[in-house]
Amino acid sequence: MKPFTYNSNPRLLLAFIISTLLLGLLACKDQTSIASSLPSWHDNENSQRLFQFITDVSNTNNKLYVAPKDRIAVFDNDGTLWSEQPAYFQLLFAMDRVRALAESSPELKAQWLEQQPYKAVLENDMKALAASGEKGLIELVMASHTGNDSATSEEYAAVVTQWIKTAKHPSTGKAYTDMVFQPMLELMSLLREKDFKVYIVSGGGVDFMRPWAEQVYGVAPENVIGSSVKLEYEYRNGNPVILRRPKLNFINDKAGKPIAIHQHIGKRPILAFGNSDGDLQMLQWTDANSLPHLSAYIHHTDAEREWAYDQDSPIGQLKQGLTQAAEKNWLVVDMKKDWRKIYPNDQNQ
Amino acid sequence: MKPFTYNSNPRLLLAFIISTLLLGLLACKDQTSIASSLPSWHDNENSQRLFQFITDVSNTNNKLYVAPKDRIAVFDNDGTLWSEQPAYFQLLFAMDRVRALAESSPELKAQWLEQQPYKAVLENDMKALAASGEKGLIELVMASHTGNDSATSEEYAAVVTQWIKTAKHPSTGKAYTDMVFQPMLELMSLLREKDFKVYIVSGGGVDFMRPWAEQVYGVAPENVIGSSVKLEYEYRNGNPVILRRPKLNFINDKAGKPIAIHQHIGKRPILAFGNSDGDLQMLQWTDANSLPHLSAYIHHTDAEREWAYDQDSPIGQLKQGLTQAAEKNWLVVDMKKDWRKIYPNDQNQ
Known part of the structure; x- marks a missing residue:
């Protein structure tokens, strides 16, 4: 057989070009399905409802069509995009940070060994820590913001980045970023493909999430909304910095x-x-939006692969929410029944 | 001559297809220029510097290249994107609003006729209004936020929308949205074309700008950052609303x-x-960004087509800024020399 050249058979070449163009066009056609776009979700009533909503609002021919500029999706973070047990991961960060700060300063360590909630952290006394209540926990988180090496916004981001790269979860031994929910990563990815703007709206600190949210979730810093501390602008010998103050600005x-x-x-x-x-x-x-909309809860039902908790949990309590979800017919995702895998490195089920 | 068909001359058809593809590729090549992208700017040193910066940071082959995710551009609004004389337009809105609220309620009118700064507005006494100082002006703006018909975020947006559609500027007689700067509209449009994210960062109220910023500037609500009042969330018989409170939350x-x-x-x-x-x-x-960057001032120098003011103006004072711009070699746009037209409906010069 002769080598294939332009001169040898122009009709064949032409057919080849046309087929390639046609194949390209076909590839552009919308071919999403639950199996291809949400492979970690079981194909059931819940995933179908979610998938149908997304395809309906992004289909110009559907009566539920919503223009891309209004396709806003918001996600809580703790317990919705990653786990939150036995404590919010930012609190575990704050505890690691208090230990590290104490190690770097004998004076600080001596002072903290006399003072709750720091004493509880340094002595690993979880009972005393719990007794310090919400006030104590907020104090810890504030302290984690304000070491001498993390006074500016950029220094703090570097500290968070270092921690998230190296720290391990106390009971699973996994990196925290390996404890994100694979089905939710797929969902956010599908939404972006369908021209949604995907936001995180979390009670966690905005500057705690931003350094890694883009790499882990694909959510850019400007799409992360969170709690914040008071900031101050300072023009230091021609070099402006933003300083973090250990005072709450907004609780999201x-x-x-x-x-x-x-x-x-x-x-x-x-x-x-x-x-x-x-x-x-x-x-x-969201439920009161005049445009087509969907409100959804993740229900932690899987004690084996993750944790099972709702109305009686001190962390991530879900009680009123379940009642209202039933009344309003919101989507309630059952982690155990609806998800083939929880974490990215799990096996499918 | 025979009709041109596939059978008649496959080589000719093939050449035609290939040329079409090549032409398509050529059309995609970057062909922007000052004349085509910034037609309301004179082609001079200032516009060249601005244009060069934009093309350099968006050119992968340039050493100043910046990834799209980091191409953040921020614009002040009053005096930068639209005029701000003889008073910030939001203050003129607030004054119109005080008059309208007084007309709708004889009790309120009687009360305000005894009380500054409202009395000054109702009696058109600009001297007394000026004497009420910044505190008085803020009080007026707060009052404009909180009529009975504008208590919720959505009601307030409707009031602003109605005003911006119908109100006229006291000295030019133009609609306020006709007093935006055509050269800046072209600049923002070029930036978006070059994958910049364009934000407004204004001292004006965020909810005063959002209802019209998308239509007038092409800037979506989520890209508008401004001053804000305190908000409260209320679940009214199953219908959630966000209520505006006449109290400053943040001065931007x-x-x-x-x-x-x-x-x-x-x-x-x-x-x-x-x-x-x-x-x-x-x-x-911005000037302290480690990525390539450009800080720029608009200098109001055109008393004939707009206004001329800087260091001695009570509105939009520019004194320290001019000094620092000279020290740091920031771009200083001279409205009179650099702009062929100011407003969209002006003639080119």
């Missing part, structure tokens, strides 16, 4: 969530995912 | 601007445009 939880969504985005979401009563107001706000 | 001016940029965007801009000392910190923050 409960009614704070729709308020932050309004301040930051300026429109109501059409899709919202949460997992606790702290997300209820965000789901209500 | 001076050092507030880099702080808001950090809270909202989470990274430093590479391009910043302002026109007053209130923008100085934002320009400093």
Whole structure:
């Protein structure tokens, strides 16, 4: 057989070019399905409802069509995009940070060994830590923001980046970024493919999430909304810095969530995912959008592969939310029944 | 001559297809120029410097290349994207609003006729209004936020939308949205074409700008950062609303601007445009970006087509900023010399 050249058979070449063009066109055609886009979700009533909503609002020929500029999706982080047991991961970061700061300064260590909640952390006394209550936990998180080596926004980001790269979860031994939910990564990816703008709206610190959210979740810093500390601008010999102060500026939880969504985005979401009563107001706000919309809860039901908890859990309590979800027919994702895998490195089930 | 068909001459058809493909490729090649992209700018040293910066950072082969995700451009609004004389347009809105609210309620009118700064507005007494100082002006703006018909975020947006559609500027008689700067519209459009994310970072109220910023500037609500009032979330018989309270939450001016940029965007801009000392910190923050960057001032120099003012103006004062711009070699746009037209409906010069 002769080598294939232009001169040898122009008709064959022409046919080849046309087929290639046609194949290209076909490849562009929308071919998403649950199996291809959400492979870690079981193909059942819940995933079908979710998938149908996404394809309907992004289909110009569907009566539920929503213009891309209004396709706003918001996701809580702790318990919705990654695990949150036995404590919010940012609290575990704060505890690691308190230990590291104490190691670097004998004076600070001596002082903290006399002072709760620091003493509890340094002595690994979980009971005393719990007894310090929400106030104690906030104090710990504030302390983690304000070492001498993390006073500016950029220094703090470097500290978080270093921690997230190296720290391990106390009971699973996994890196924290390996404890994100694979089905949710697939969902966010599908949403971006369908021209949604995907936001994280979390009670966690905005500057704690931003250094790694883009790499892990594909969510850019400007799409991360969270709690914040007070900031100060300082012009240091011609070099401006933003300084972090150990004082709460905004708590992005409960009614704070729709308020932050309004301040930051300026429109109501059409899709919202949460997992606790702290997300209820965000789901209500979405549910009252005049555009087609879907509010959804993740229900932690899998004690074997993750954790099982709801109305009685001190972390991620879900009680009012479940009641309202039933009344309003919100989507309630059952982690055990709906997800083939939880974490990226799990085996499919 | 025979009709041109596939059978008649396959080689000719093939040549035709290939030429079409090549032409298509050529059409995709970057062909922007100052004349085509910034037609309202004179082609001079200033516009060349600006244009060169934009093309350099968006050219993968240039040593100044910046990835699209980091191409953040921030623009002040009052005096940078539209005029701000004889008073910030939002203050003129607030005055119109006070008059309208007084007309709708005889009780309120009687009360306000006894009370500054409302009395000054109702009696058109500009001297008394000026005497009420910044505190009085803020009080007026707060009052404009909180009529009975504008208590919720959505009601307030409707009031602003109605005003911007119908109100006329006291000295030009133009609609306010006809007093935006055509050269800046072209600049923002070029930036978006070059995959920049374009933000407004203004001392004006975020909810005052959002209802019209997308239509007028092409800037979506989520890219508008501004001052804000305190908000409250209320679940009214199953219908959630966000209520506006007449209390300042955040003043997005001076050092507030880099702080808001950090809270909202989470990274430093590479391009910043302002026109007053209130923008100085934002320009400093941009100037200290480790990526290639450009800080720029608009200098109001055109008393004939717009207004001419700088260091002695009570509105949009530019004094420190001009000094620092000269020291740091920032771009200083001279409206009179650099712009062929100011407003969209002006004639070219």
